[in-house]
Amino acid sequence: MEINHCCYCGRELVFPVIETAEHIIPRSRGGNSHKNLQPCCYWCNTWRSRADLRNWRMEIQEILNEEHRTKPPYTRNQLEIIIKKIDFWINYINEHRSEMIVEKDPRPKKKINPQIIQRKKDIIKQRVEFCKNIEKIRKESGYTNNYLAEKIGTDPFNLSRLENGSYSPKLDTLIALLNELNIQIEFVKKQ
């Protein structure tokens, strides 16, 4: 019965109970279906470990490329059998992947409310307009970027970004800046 043979080297599993079950597609890549499980000998399971089948195949091929070389406990003949089996499993995966993989709890995609996106765009627009005024007043006051940045305890780079509207400062930074430029903002209810 095929079930008593290693899925790679074909060795008969003498003690199937203590031999391992091999995940042809690693569990980390979704191979959670029972159809992905195959009987496997201790040696093959340990050697392959989590390697990609193609990488494992290359490793074995490199050994075979050197005359007389082998990897105990395998004979060269057994290594050739493993390579053929790996090719078989690569084909098998191509044809049966969907049955071998069980997606674990796929996360539902968040729906983004288009109204919220529009609101954010509007706010950024307002920010850019607001900040243009800051740059204008700074220049009118004769402040350089570096000087003002130092005065309010921020980075000149951040101040530039603030002035072109690409950076949203902390409220404390904004208050310091308004104080320094002697700008007063009045809160007036819109009519």
Ligand SMILES: [Zn+2]
């Ligand atoms: Zn084996």
